Amino acid sequence: MGARAKQELSGRRGGRDCAGLPNLSGAFALAPPGRPVYLKALISKAREKMTADPERLSHLDALEAEAIEIMRETAASFERPVMMYSVGKDSSVLLHVAQKAFYPARIPFVLLHVDTTWKFREMIEFRDEMAARSEVDLIVHTNQEGARDNINPFDHGSARYTDIMKTQALRQALNAGKYDAAIGGARRDEEKSRAKERIFSHRNSAHSWDPKNQRPELWRTYNTRLAPGESMRVFPLSNWTELDIWTYIYDRNIPIVPLYFAAMRPVVERSGTLIMVDDDRIPLEPGEEPRLEMVRFRTLGCYPLTGAIKSTAATLPQIIMEMNMARNSEREGRLIDGDQAASMEKKKLEGYF
Amino acid sequence: MADALTPGTDAEIDDWLAEQTGKSLLRFLTCGSVDDGKSTLIGRLLYDSQLILDDQLVSLKNESRNRATGDEGIDFSLAVDGLAAEREQGITIDVAYRFFTTNKRKFIVADTPGHEQYTRNMATGASNAELGLVLVDGRKGILTQTRRHSFILSLLGIRMWFW
Numbered sequence: 001m002g003a004r005a006k007q008e009l010s011g012r013r014g015g016r017d018c019a020g021l022p023n024l025s026g027a028f029a030l031a032p033p034g035r036p037v038y039l040k041a042l043i044s045k046a047r048e049k050m051t052a053d054p055e056r057l058s059h060l061d062a063l064e065a066e067a068i069e070i071m072r073e074t075a076a077s078f079e080r081p082v083m084m085y086s087v088g089k090d091s092s093v094l095l096h097v098a099q100k101a102f103y104p105a106r107i108p109f110v111l112l113h114v115d116t117t118w119k120f121r122e123m124i125e126f127r128d129e130m131a132a133r134s135e136v137d138l139i140v141h142t143n144q145e146g147a148r149d150n151i152n153p154f155d156h157g158s159a160r161y162t163d164i165m166k167t168q169a170l171r172q173a174l175n176a177g178k179y180d181a182a183i184g185g186a187r188r189d190e191e192k193s194r195a196k197e198r199i200f201s202h203r204n205s206a207h208s209w210d211p212k213n214q215r216p217e218l219w220r221t222y223n224t225r226l227a228p229g230e231s232m233r234v235f236p237l238s239n240w241t242e243l244d245i246w247t248y249i250y251d252r253n254i255p256i257v258p259l260y261f262a263a264m265r266p267v268v269e270r271s272g273t274l275i276m277v278d279d280d281r282i283p284l285e286p287g288e289e290p291r292l293e294m295v296r297f298r299t300l301g302c303y304p305l306t307g308a309i310k311s312t313a314a315t316l317p318q319i320i321m322e323m324n325m326a327r328n329s330e331r332e333g334r335l336i337d338g339d340q341a342a343s344m345e346k347k348k349l350e351g352y353f
Numbered sequence: 354m355a356d357a358l359t360p361g362t363d364a365e366i367d368d369w370l371a372e373q374t375g376k377s378l379l380r381f382l383t384c385g386s387v388d389d390g391k392s393t394l395i396g397r398l399l400y401d402s403q404l405i406l407d408d409q410l411v412s413l414k415n416e417s418r419n420r421a422t423g424d425e426g427i428d429f430s431l432a433v434d435g436l437a438a439e440r441e442q443g444i445t446i447d448v449a450y451r452f453f454t455t456n457k458r459k460f461i462v463a464d465t466p467g468h469e470q471y472t473r474n475m476a477t478g479a480s481n482a483e484l485g486l487v488l489v490d491g492r493k494g495i496l497t498q499t500r501r502h503s504f505i506l507s508l509l510g511i512r513m514w515f516w
Binding site: 058059062188189191192193194195196198211212214216217218219238239241243247250251317320321326327328329345346 | 366367370373375376377378406407408409433435436437438446447448449450451452454459461473474476477480481
């Protein structure tokens with residue numbers, strides 16, 4: 001959005017920073033104890049407030065306000081929250097929202113990055129620069145046993161590699177920190193099992209999700225109660241779409257990893273997917289020569305498992321325009337999701353984010 | 354990095370983005386009794402308005418084998434029934450959220466389950482919706498779950514549409 005439009009917006013609303021949307025838990029708390037609560041009256045009153053809001057807030061502001069409220073709710077309701085930081089575009093937005101939610105104070109929880117040792121080098125550089133620049137506490141965890149055994153996606157296959165270096169590593173880190181809530185940047189529009197997940201999503205003591213028995217989650221009254229050993233995964237960006245993420249990054253000028261922008265990069269083609277040769281650990285087949293192509297990435301993960309797309313979009317508006325024309329979903333470039341139908345759900349049952 | 358984020362922006366793209374953020378949002382849900390076609394309707398609407406992307410369509414076609422399908426060879430309920438148990442049993446267990454945009458508006462649709470034991474999931478989906486779409490199978494008429502869902506909608510103060 002340009003300066004002109006920005007001015008208009010802020011003029012209309014008088015200031016960009018608005019606290020969260022009305023919280024219904026407040027309405028219930030007002031009812032005096034021991035007297036019957038007139039549910040219907042309370043609900044219709046709350047709805048009046050709720051439906052009036054989208055007209056005042058722009059779409060992005062409403063999403064931001066919702067995410068900020070969820071962040072604050074998490075900080076207030078849990079003893080040891082942690083925020084997952086994966087260095088991707090969603091994490092950048094998550095970090096921005098978290099900083100805004102608690103500004104001018106520091107973010108009251110630590111950031112956790114699960115490093116599989118196979119991330120793009122530019123991602124690691126970006127992460128370290130971010131940690132140095134922003135006032136955040138960042139913990140980096142790697143599954144040491146896996147690293148010692150040199151578990152890699154080439155020799156062990158993507159499924160086993162993901163299980164050991166991502167899922168198990170995450171469980172280790174969450175257990176070690178005794179975290180009772182982990183905030184993540186997953187969105188419902190990403191994948192069909194994520195479309196079903198609650199914003200506050202319950203996990204048993206083995207970090208497993210029970211999709212057939214999710215808790216009710218009405219209005220914005222989140223159920224944050226846990227039995228000992230259980231934990232919660234929290235998704236403040238649940239209702240955002242890929243387009244919302246990009247327009248927000250553009251509108252708020254949020255820094256992201258340069259890999260999202262098109263550039264000449266060395267790639268090899270593996271079963272129809274373009275894999276970037278990020279270092280010399282990738283085994284080249286005899287006679288295979290990396291070639292330079294104009295490519296960029298729609299999602300970022302471990303470089304041997306992330307497909308590049310051919311593109312010339314080198315600026316944010318170009319990326320947004322390109323995405324709008326795209327006929328494929330962003331997860332197409334993720335090799336681990338295609339392992340089998342419902343594989344995301346399966347990984348989530350095992351404790352994957 | 355900083356350079357890449359400050360492009361010499363094209364006025365058209367700028368306007369387009371302003372329009373995107375300024376759009377209003379409608380949240381609605383589909384509800385009604387078991388097997389009255391809630392998920393299939395949403396899948397069908399997404400398909401007909403070409404909002405199912407190519408790679409999703411390919412996997413949808415693969416998954417639709419061994420199922421009762423129409424001319425397109427697609428079981429449209431699979432577009433929203435994302436859980437493994439839902440696919441095995443051919444029912445919806447929990448509410449699914451789908452997002453789409455037209456030139457005028459953004460939509461979030463909640464596709465809710467019809468089974469009695471999952472009524473709380475329907476209420477979860479209804480709590481944040483502004484409009485409800487109650488589906489009735491003309492052959493079976495109004496069933497207990499149709500009434501129950503309609504009651505929940507009115508309790509939550511949602512304007513209704515019957516179909």
